Amino acid sequence: MLRRILIGGVSWAYLALVYAFIFLPVAVLVLFSFQDGRLPVPPFNGFSTQWYEAVFVDRKLMAALGNSMLVAISSSVVSCVLGFLAAYSLARYKLPGSALQRGLLIAPMTVSYLIIALGLLALLNALHMPLSLLTVGIGHVVINLPLCFAIIYASMGDHQINIERAARDLGANDFKVMALVTAPMLMPSILAAFFLSVTFSWDEFIIAFLLSRFDVTLPVEIWSMLRSGLNPKTNAIGSLVFLASVALLLILEFSLFGRTKKQ
Amino acid sequence: MTTTTLEDADRRKAWGFAAPALLWTLAFFVVPFLFMAAMSLWKREGREIARVWNLDNYLRFFSENALLQGLVNSLEITMIVTVLSVLLAYPLAWIIAERVPKRFQRMALILAILPFWTSYVVRSYSWLLVLSKNGVINQMLTGIGLIGEPLEIASTRTATVIGFVHFFVMLLTLTIYSNLIQLSPNYRRAAADLGANAFQTFWHVVLPLTLPGIMTGAFLTFVLCIGDYVTPQILGGNNELVLPQIIMLQLGRRADFPMAAALSIILMLAVTVAYVLCARWLKIERA
16 A cells, blocks of 8 residues: 555656656746846746747748748648659559559658758759759658658558549549549548648758758748847747647647547 | 550559659659769869769768767767657656546646647757756756856757757657557456566566567657757757767868768768667567
8 A cells, every 4th residue: 555655656756757857948938938138047037028029020030930831831732742642543553663662752751851951952052053942842842741641641541442433433533533532531631641741841940941041931040049149039939939839739639630539 | 455555544644643752752852862972972172072983081081080979979969868768758658658547648648748849949949048057957056055156058968968858758758658558458467467566567568568669769769869950059069069060060161062971871871770770679579
């Protein structure tokens, strides 16, 4: 009995300790984004929203925010479309060398982002192609395509084949089958792939850093803010990004994934 | 005859659907990678890249101490981080799976990975707020009089390790937890019936069965950790550079792209070796 209480106590203490470790930096980040003063470290001088105001009037930050959204959404759409088409082809037709094709499509997952970025940069330099948000987007499709392909391919079960056959017998061509039958059936996994891909692109730094020049994404802009050292404004933009991500996560949890669970 | 033409049409269609993704991967992943591998065998001369084939970059890597030390630092930090993260995450995953009531488990897990959703760059920066000379920890410790002088944690290897462990504990908790809850309770009942005590059951039954989850997470930790530039650059500063930092230095200050390419190939070889070790080990475990 005593032993059981002891083990229980140790468990809960451990849980509390690790949670404290996990939450410490985030709590400090958010708390000192409200700092009334120039340094986001103790002592806490008082509550102020001046740094949030500074974030919203910062043209460069707001432009970077827009760029990030543009790159994240467009690269995720491309990744999902290409990934879906490839998954449909590999799951529904028996092509020679399909194992090799699968391997090729998954391969970028096993390579560090830094190396993918360096390779692209070397090639773009050699071809004298200018760096821009487009090149960042191309890089983000390279890292997100394997993910989207793998998620969608894994959810293409054989039980859906008969429904697709029925559609084909009724005169639908491949594109109609895909758009009106396969894609709606796979919508939960397509959406999961899309949102995961948006998250990865949104938060990706090294590819965006190496493959952009004048227009940059949010992580790159935050990176250049770090050069000025500790700054409550960095806390404020960091807290805002955190809040937005958590809000998105909660929406997904309660709408999308909640619904798929009931099905 | 008709069937063959139909099959041909089908095959053409199938290739057509797969082609965009395959071509994208070839054009923007395979070709750039091969180009970079070729470049690692070229040489920088002044501001130009001389396209003469040679092994100078690789030879320089093994003869120049600063470069080799980068790989050593990378491997050391990655090992420490992987081991510490597993040691911290396993009990956490176990407590969530075994001690926390079923209906709160999902919430406990979501809470455990909530800071995952801060931006990666910001996460390292926020550790700077905690660890820097006038940061939270130092002010607390000097405040209660435990230390006189503030500790130098930021810009050291310790800070890099803390930042990494923070990130990977969240990741490993997920992989280990999902492995733990898949275990049928029958294994443990059987072990108990055969007279094993709680510790023996854990050591001989639960732990071996969750080894695949640990290895998956550990390999993922290794790969992500050894290739990361952001955390060591923000938290470790310019002391004890790791390989990605040295690669970025070649790119920036020294404009030596061939050397950066060679170092990247070496980084990739390190990951490949880790993969071969893990894969073989995992297979043995499954057999």
